[in-house]
Amino acid sequence: MGADGLRFPDPPAHEPDFEDDFTVPQLREDRWVDHYLPHWTSPERSRARYDIDDSGLRLRIDADQPDWREEDAPLRVSNVQTGVFSGPVGSHRGTHRHRSDGLVVRTETPERLLWAPTGGRVEVTVSASVDEGCMLAAWLVGTEHLSEGESGEVCIFEIDAEAVGEGKSHARCGVKAHGDGRLTTDMTEAVLPLDASKPHTWTAVWGPSGTIIGCEGVVVKRMRQSPAYPLFLMIDLFEIGPRSDLETSYPKTAHVHRVRGWDALDQPETDAL
Template sequence: MTVTLRRWSVDDLPVLERANTAEMTRFLGGPETSAQVVARHARYLRLWETGEAHMFRIDVDGVPAGSIGWWHVEHGGRPAYETGWGVEPGWQGRGVATEALRQVIADVRADGERDLLVAYPGVENSGSNALCRRAGFAHTGSDTAPWRGGELTFNVWELDMSPLDLTDRQPDVEERFDEGVLDEKLWWPFYTPQWSSRERAAARYTVGAPGLELRIDADTPPWAPDLDGDLRVSHLQTGQFSGGLGSGVGQHRFRPGLVVREEQPDRLLWLPRFGVIEARLAAIRHPSAMVALWPIGFEDAPDDCGEICIAEIFGSELDDAGGWVGVGVKPQNDPRLRADFEKIRVEGDLTDFHDYAVEWRPDGLRFFVDHRWVKTVAQTIDYPVQLMLDVYEFPPGDGVRDAAALPHRFRVAWVRSYPPA
């Protein structure tokens, strides 16, 4: 199923007419008159031309399924966007509204004139209220106002899109990799070696005044060939925890049935819990390469293994104008979490340095690129995490490595964490 948003057009009046039923308007005070529907259609067209609103027709596999959009409002004396939607009954409960709202949020982010998005679903509209919650909006109250000849009691949902503000905040750890040697009080230079060995999982790197460079060289071996094929990795992590030889205890259980092949010492190094984690990274534009910064649960308790993906950038998804950056939450094996991960389009040369950050709070996570808000996740992780800083080389489809492109070099200017505000 493919959900697409189409700019509202003169041919879309039937979408509003189909939505003007008792069933579709039961949380809005009932249907409008035919004249009011025609006026609404004209308003959608006019306000797009003036830039005051963007209204869209929702298509599912090319079939019109409803409408969604945003428009300018004042909210508590503050300029904001408001959003609203309507999905036809045959498409409800199938994730159409969730995907449509995700795309509208991306459109609002691209417009960029205001840093607050609000929604006012009726208090009895359980589906729309749940959708706001899943999309990262915060419930800030309820109110009653005149509406269509009566009164409407509605909930107030706010999505904070303000930029990351670190004014007057000082990092508790700031790693610039400028000492000429890796600080092993912070970093363990092996990729989950319990599932393989330190020899195969060892990082290739240099450190110095420009920062860190993680490399995959021509002679870098696959880190665990019987488990992960020809995947090659160069990686630093800020903790290490795993069980005894032959046990199934260990961090980042990326597939079922893993057992410890080489015992490792415990390392409790840099393990943040809440606050801001930020790094300045430069991606690699090559179809076999991927770079990432993702904190994962230290996992001394088996369920404490969720992942906060601050940046995951595939070289195959970069182009001359920009690229796609993956951000969000992945549960891994934490049953308390649900996947909320998406790829955000970022303009500019991502092989140059950009800042990637998460603001991690007890009530949720906000993600940023160059201090600009890109996503909110209405979940949190309530246990310490270790940082995982990686460059991967995936095996090419034809099995032949691109020797001319090696080594792959992942540049990191700095990594730092801030305690909770």
């Protein structure tokens, strides 16, 4: 599975600073924003489709779901994230300016920093989608509320539906620089000896010594770089490409079972590995 099969250290002994196992009937407003980068589009296009069932948070792409932005069609997203920031309408200030074609704020969104650590550890337990055209992803992205240059990303995982198999799955992980000139984009395609449509846990640890990403307790990728500023966690289900012809193909779904996070400015785990 990569990185010499090293095992992650156990998580910190103290209780997580951020935790949700989605056992209450409503998404917690003190934990999550249920919109995908709402400042770059309109509320009806950014709003997530989801429900909570016995397995946790079920992200959905529905047959009538609009494209995230008309310019990006065909692309539909249901996403939850641990905060949001934007400048005024018409400005270029806002979290995750991931596009180079001039994203402009269309919906001014009040700043909300629900969980935005500058270093630490996060564990995300998910079941990926196997529905045509879908991708499940989890990212830590620079909030950019302090500086436009604080825009790097830790890509914990990106799992395409067609890359999920019964005994083997593929996923992408690593660091993306975006607009941060201090980082270098470094992505890897990992081969996982598991069916990613079943519950499995990803872990990311980041701090001054670098970034480590792993799956099911095994290190997948190590890097001697890390964003050194506040990051929001984003968990996204995408449908990329044309809609399915059959309405019975919907909803397209993926599950988020549990999220745990620890804040740490002096995180020792990157040194241990």
